[in-house]
Every structure is written in structure tokens, then in C-alpha cells.
Amino acid sequence: MSLVQYKKKRNFNHTPEPADRPKKTMSKKALTFVIQRHQASHLHYDFRLEMEGVLKSWAVPKGPSLNPKDKRLAMMVEDHPYDYGSFEGEIPKGNYGAGVVEIWDKGTYEHITIKDPAAGNKQLLKDLKNGSVKIVMNGEKLKGEFALVKMKGDKPTNSWLLIKHNDEFATHDPYNSEDYTSADSAVTKAAKKKVLQHP
Numbered sequence: 001m002s003l004v005q006y007k008k009k010r011n012f013n014h015t016p017e018p019a020d021r022p023k024k025t026m027s028k029k030a031l032t033f034v035i036q037r038h039q040a041s042h043l044h045y046d047f048r049l050e051m052e053g054v055l056k057s058w059a060v061p062k063g064p065s066l067n068p069k070d071k072r073l074a075m076m077v078e079d080h081p082y083d084y085g086s087f088e089g090e091i092p093k094g095n096y097g098a099g100v101v102e103i104w105d106k107g108t109y110e111h112i113t114i115k116d117p118a119a120g121n122k123q124l125l126k127d128l129k130n131g132s133v134k135i136v137m138n139g140e141k142l143k144g145e146f147a148l149v150k151m152k153g154d155k156p157t158n159s160w161l162l163i164k165h166n167d168e169f170a171t172h173d174p175y176n177s178e179d180y181t182s183a184d185s186a187v188t189k190a191a192k193k194k195v196l197q198h199p
Helices: 004-008 082-086 117-130 186-197
Strands: 031-039 043-051 054-060 071-081 089-091 099-111 132-139 143-150 159-164
Touching: 004 071, 031 082, 031 117, 031 132, 043 071, 043 082, 043 099, 043 117, 054 082, 054 159, 071 082, 099 117, 117 132
Parallel strands: none
Antiparallel strands: 031 043, 031 099, 043 054, 054 071, 071 159, 089 099, 099 132, 132 143, 143 159
């Protein structure tokens, strides 16, 4: 998968983000995912799924939800390198996406019906092209079945919906991702300290 857009938007002499290198080999045991809380010009959550050596990425303004009634808007953005899955830190002002990035959740995932990673990855790419991706997530916060569904319209769109399936891990109570953000995060503490030092 191409990382051309990722590279175009960044100057790696000015940002600590990982360089534009795809993963050389695909995960043999399980595909990985990461969700990063990104306090940029607007707070959002970056939902990233490993596929074919890169991280397919969506920006979710309200964050993911475990409530099946919540259909969270997810805007598909450029592919990110696999190494971005472990990135936390501050993107300096003047750079694309400037702000604080921290890992909100991470783990493994698989195709909803195909357990083998190689076969599952192949089908996931087909599903992605068709605009309907159904997966099972095994994270610290997000667990169970989820769907990413591309919104239809008269023009090509990068708008998707992230929806939790009604399974044993679902909740029917209001769900706010911010309620599950760790106040002990080193990145969060550093950002708060910086604000206090520069009123």
C-alpha cells in the first residue's frame, strides 16, 4: 500500500513521527490495531487497522463507542506506516496534525469470520474496497464485533461510520471515549505541564 500521501504531508526533520516505511512482513499470528487520541486543532481519535503492511486510518471526531446505537463518523485519511502504531508524542506547531498524540487503545483484530491472518487480510482488503469491513477486536478497551461502513453519496467520499455490533461486550449506556482516557498518561501530563508553564 502507498505511503506517498503520508510522506507528502510531513517533514521528518521537524516532526518526531515515524518515517514512511511499510512493514516488511505481515503479521503471522494476528493483525494489530491502535487507536490514538489526537489533540490537534480539534480533538479526535485516530482508528488504525493493520492491512498489507501499513495502517489503514480513520479520524473519528467523537471517538469509538461500545454502544451499538452510536454510529460514529469516521473520516478515512492517508495510510500510515506500521511503526506509527507505537507513536506517542507532540507534533510541533507548523507541522501537519500539530498537537499531542497518545495511545488510547491497542491490541489485535481479525476478520469477523476468517481467523487465519493471511486469508483474513486478503478478504479485509476486498471488504475495504467494497466499503464494508466487519472485524472482531481484542483490545484493552474495545472488544468484540465492529463494522466500518462507507457512506454512500453522489460523489466519491471518504466518510465512513464506525458501529459496534450488539454482542456480549456492548453497552446500552451512554459512552464517551474521554471518560476512558488515562489521566496518568505521560503525554497528557507533559501537555498539561506545558500549558501551566505557558499561560
